[in-house]
Amino acid sequence: xxxxxxxxxxxxxxxxxxxxxxxxxxxxxxxxxxxxxxxxxxxxxxxxxxxxxxxxxxxxxxxxxxxxxxxxxxxxxxxxxxxxxxxxxxxxxxxxxxxxxxxxxxxxxxxxxxxxxxxxxxxxxxxxxxxxxxxxxxxxxxxxxxxxxxxxxxxxxxxxxxxxxxx
Amino acid sequence: xxxxxxxxxxxxxxxxxxxxxxxxxxxxxxxxxxxxxxxxxxxxxxxxxxxxxxxxxxxxxxxxxxxxxxxxxxxxxxxxxxxxxxxxxxxxxxxxxxxxxxxxxxxxxxxxxxxxxxxxxxxxxxxxxxxxxxxxxxxxxxxxxxxxxxxxxxxxxxxxxxxxxxxxxxxxxxxxxxxxxxxxxxxxxxxxxxxxxxxxxxxxxxxxxxxxxxxxxxxxxxxxxxxxxxxxxxxxxxxxxxxxxxxxxxxxxxxxxxxxxxxxxxxxxxxxxxxxxxxxxxxxxxxxxxxxxxxxxxxxxxxxxxxxxxxxxxxxxxxxxxxxxxxxxxxxxxxxxxxxxxxxxxxxxxxxxxxxxxxxxxxxxxxxxxxxxxxxxxxxxxxxxxxxxxxxxxxxxxxxxxxxxxx
Numbered sequence: 002x003x004x005x006x007x008x009x010x011x012x013x014x015x016x017x018x019x020x021x022x023x024x025x026x027x028x029x030x031x032x033x034x035x036x037x038x039x040x041x042x043x044x045x046x047x048x049x050x051x052x053x054x055x056x057x058x059x060x061x062x063x064x065x066x067x068x069x070x071x072x073x074x075x076x077x078x079x080x081x082x083x084x085x086x087x088x089x090x091x092x093x094x095x096x097x098x099x100x101x102x103x104x105x106x107x108x109x110x111x112x113x114x115x116x117x118x119x120x121x122x123x124x125x126x127x128x129x130x131x132x133x134x135x136x137x138x139x140x141x142x143x144x145x146x147x148x149x150x151x152x153x154x155x156x157x158x159x160x161x162x163x164x165x166x167x168x
Numbered sequence: 169x170x171x172x173x174x175x176x177x178x179x180x181x182x183x184x185x186x187x188x189x190x191x192x193x194x195x196x197x198x199x200x201x202x203x204x205x206x207x208x209x210x211x212x213x214x215x216x217x218x219x220x221x222x223x224x225x226x227x228x229x230x231x232x233x234x235x236x237x238x239x240x241x242x243x244x245x246x247x248x249x250x251x252x253x254x255x256x257x258x259x260x261x262x263x264x265x266x267x268x269x270x271x272x273x274x275x276x277x278x279x280x281x282x283x284x285x286x287x288x289x290x291x292x293x294x295x296x297x298x299x300x301x302x303x304x305x306x307x308x309x310x311x312x313x314x315x316x317x318x319x320x321x322x323x324x325x326x327x328x329x330x331x332x333x334x335x336x337x338x339x340x341x342x343x344x345x346x347x348x349x350x351x352x353x354x355x356x357x358x359x360x361x362x363x364x365x366x367x368x369x370x371x372x373x374x375x376x377x378x379x380x381x382x383x384x385x386x387x388x389x390x391x392x393x394x395x396x397x398x399x400x401x402x403x404x405x406x407x408x409x410x411x412x413x414x415x416x417x418x419x420x421x422x423x424x425x426x427x428x429x430x431x432x433x434x435x436x437x438x439x440x441x442x443x444x445x446x447x448x449x450x451x452x453x454x455x456x457x458x459x460x461x462x463x464x465x466x467x468x469x470x471x472x473x474x475x476x477x478x479x480x481x482x483x484x485x486x487x488x489x490x491x492x493x494x495x496x497x498x499x500x501x502x503x504x505x506x507x508x509x510x511x512x513x514x515x516x517x518x519x520x521x522x523x524x525x526x527x528x529x530x531x532x533x534x535x536x537x538x539x540x541x542x543x544x545x546x547x548x549x550x551x552x553x554x555x556x557x558x559x560x561x562x563x564x565x566x567x568x569x570x571x572x573x574x575x
Contacts, residue, residue, distance in 0.1 A: 063183060063191075
């Protein structure tokens with residue numbers, strides 16, 4: 002189990018916390034809970050309920066969506082310093098994808114109660130955190146667009162469909 | 169000025185879950201999915217095909233009608249050939265091979281163009297995986313089926329291959345491989361075959377040499393014979409590759425794979441030989457099998473000249489396995505698409521003989537009548553009858569050999 006100081010040192014290297022003043026990082030660290038996943042373990046599945054977001058401390062997580070039977074499409078791989086689960090934290094909406102540990106993974110968990118307390122006690126740090134989170138959303142949107150284009154291209158190539166000649 | 173960059177092939181990453189604690193991620197390139205897909209035409213009741221008389225000499229056309237939409241398509245003779253293949257059991261890769269064997273040429277656009285045309289006319293669907301895999305996927309909840317599927321996946325992934333082997337084969341050919349394709353080599357092989365046949369007959373008469381020679385090490389004996397055979401399969405494939413070089417064609421790929429998920433084997437891509445004359449195709453097919461003939465004969469000769477020992481029994485058993493491999497590789501009537509089968513369909517000009525014959529027999533079992541006999545039906549019946557009888561005889565011969573060896 003890492004100490005609050007060790008977690009604060011790690012947060013200083015994560016893009017999500019880069020604009021948070023170092024003096025406030027330990028306050029953040031104290032609000033985070035650490036959990037460990039075995040390799041292959043599912044953290045949550047698409048449509049599960051959940052109100053926490055996660056920051057990866059160590060290891061790699063695979064983001065996937067069910068396609069058919071036991072087969073899921075890999076949407077992304079995320080590693081140390083990256084976050085996920087923010088939809089549950091802010092919108093209390095069901096999980097939009099399944100998250101599984103590709104390697105043994107340590108996660109830092111931030112739930113809505115702790116986020117509220119942090120916002121009340123340290124609004125400046127919370128504002129920097131939210132700003133970084135918006136940048137993450139923008140990047141995710143861009144990646145989603147690229148993925149849709151890639152999947153469409155795969156489908157066209159795999160079926161041999163020539164759109165230019167198809168009417 | 170910037171050169172246009174060729175677009176990379178698209179790939180999809182799929183996560184396949186074994187249970188809640190384990191999964192694997194597979195990368196599926198679009199090209200692989202395309203070649204492995206099996207176009208499935210609509211049911212027989214949903215379409216009509218009619219021959220269109222043409223006044224242009226040598227040109228035959230066909231009219232394909234979708235009965236549901238009343239849409240008509242004009243098909244050329246090669247397109248009709250491909251349409252007949254699209255029964256959901258033949259992959260695009262196999263279809264392309266059949267096309268080359270039938271027409272002696274290949275147009276890289278004909279299959280995609282026809283597929284687009286048929287899809288637009290709602291006459292076709294694409295099925296991506298084999299029937300066995302579909303059945304396994306449907307019954308995945310059963311632990312035994314799931315285990316079989318996992319083993320098949322693991323074995324299929326055991327393929328090791330290289331597409332940069334052509335220069336190696338060229339060097340092998342220059343360093344002595346060319347000798348295999350000289351008249352002297354053919355004479356030596358024939359003399360060895362005759363001597364080996366005589367020696368083999370002597371060995372079979374004295375079947376007790378197996379029990380005496382292998383004695384208390386039957387497992388080691390079986391493993392040693394299998395290992396030698398496995399090595400000769402590699403030699404078989406290398407000789408196929410050398411034959412390609414001999415005829416100035418290109419060796420596209422050489423590798424190791426597990427055929428159908430349970431037969432470990434080496435393979436060489438000899439598709440470029442379709443561009444060569446028929447003689448080259450026949451020599452390429454036969455030369456690989458001849459490796460087993462030569463080695464089998466040498467083994468029998470060694471067995472006859474050796475004193476009673478493990479070596480003698482090993483040589484005798486290997487001789488039998490090699491000769492059987494030679495016969496099996498060249499004998500076309502065994503439901504397997506080996507070298508001899510490819511020579512036969514090449515000579516007959518019927519690349520889908522096995523598929524058509526099996527489909528015809530199935531239709532008979534389902535209650536379809538024999539109908540009016542013609543040359544095509546007689547050929548299908550002959551192929552199935554000969555293949556069934558041959559497999560029965562092969563099994564009986566091996567059972568007899570085992571009984572003779574242990575009694």
